[in-house]
Amino acid sequence: MPLTKKRPGRWTLRALLPWLVGAIPVVSGVLIMHWQAQRELEARAVNTAALVTGHFERILDNIAGAAQALLPLTRQPCAEATLALREQVTRGSFVRSSNLFRDNDLYCSSLFGNFSEPVDAKDYVDGSLWLMNGNSVTPGHALLAYRLSKGNDGAITTVDGDHLSSALELLDQGTTLVLQVGPNWMGEDGVVHQGPPPVFAVAPTQQASQRYRFSVHSGYAAGEPWRLMRAEYPGLFGLVTLLGVMAGAACRWQLRRASSPRVELQRALEADEFIPYFQPVVREGDYRWAGAEVLMRWQHPREGMVRPDLFIPYAEHSGQIVPMTRxxxxxxxxxLAPHAESFGDGFHVGINITADHCQDMALYDDCRDFLAAFPPGRVILTLELTERKLVVPSDTTEQLFARLQALGVMIAIDDFGTGQSSLGYLRQFKVDYLKIDQSFVAMIGVDALSLHILDSIIELSGKLGLGIVAEGVETIAQRDYLARHRVDFQQGYLFARPMPLAEFVAALGTQPVAQVTRP
Incomplete structure (x- = not known):
């Protein structure tokens, strides 16, 4: 609602507020996405480490099985055992070489047959695993050796480092992976290093095998959450940016519409920006204009015509509706007074009032002054009581309504049938008219239950001797139905829309006469 005048732009809190409000969803969204990206990376790191650990265990199962099969041959001469060694290499999916040692001396190899090389159990983690940086055959090329012993005798099987590095590279899903066996570790490049493995900045994870003495480390470098966000969350980035723009725009709009509303309404009242619009009310039979309901409109100098639902509720809430109505x-x-001769005697003029008016005796003076502007009997003033606020009976209301009745002012209950207190008003106050809410009129020919309510209201008005006005008539079928039920007055777009004073006065002499349909 336009309630403040524009001021020169300054970087005050008021000017910065839309930017701050717009930044909240953007910053919040980015932080949430960053947190979600970290959670996603943590889950990926754990899942990938578990997946790679399981794959390595299967590799070790293969070479451990080969070593177990060779263990009974440790006391046989190499010439007799060579065929069995080579058979394990051939049959094992991951076995690169198989070896036998006796008295801690490697004496037989699938590669060379008879061989001699010392075997030191200390080189192996718990005497079983050794991540080697190559051997005499392939120096500098990673090998993983598995040692199975019985006393000082046993079997050694190896797996080529290419199998290990391939697993680290192919199963990483973007995660950096490291295999650690004792003091040695190997990355995706297949190079064996000594010392502690690298520490990952994001989602550091360590998965230790429950069956073999090795572990897999996984994680990401710094900045990986942002890379993931850019790669996988572009739609969310756009959404939070849009939400930020919308929030900032809504805040700026709200500041313009809702800033200092009391001051803006007072300014508009002093500037005489609230103007009357007239919607004709037609009578039964010939559908000639029997009067009009006066509707308040706000002609704002910058925003143009402001809808009443944007300012009337606040005017009522702030108590400014009374001077605005006056x-x-x-x-x-x-x-209208200069044109009083153009409408017949008893022309009805309806003015909406609220609960605040009913507690102010000044309403009597306003009505008296209004009627005094017209020739006696030429205009009948009808006050239409709205129900947005409950009218509480008091000595003031009783005295006010009594004096208004003596003045010849009529009382109508607006939108009858929708408020909680309509029936209570009939009991507490002397009412002359009921105005049927347009929601019931709209259901003519559509909803049977609403139609029954409408018929009941019409019947009630007849039993109480009240006049009745139907609002919101838009179709000929609605008009004819109300005519058949002898509704006194009708009002709606079928007959005329609300119009400014000049157009209303001009149309008084040229108003059309509708054809009457009777059952």
């Missing part, structure tokens, strides 16, 4: 009545009297 000025509206003055403008109606000033505008």
């Amino acid at each position: 000025r509206l009545m003055q403008r109606v009297a000033e505008g």
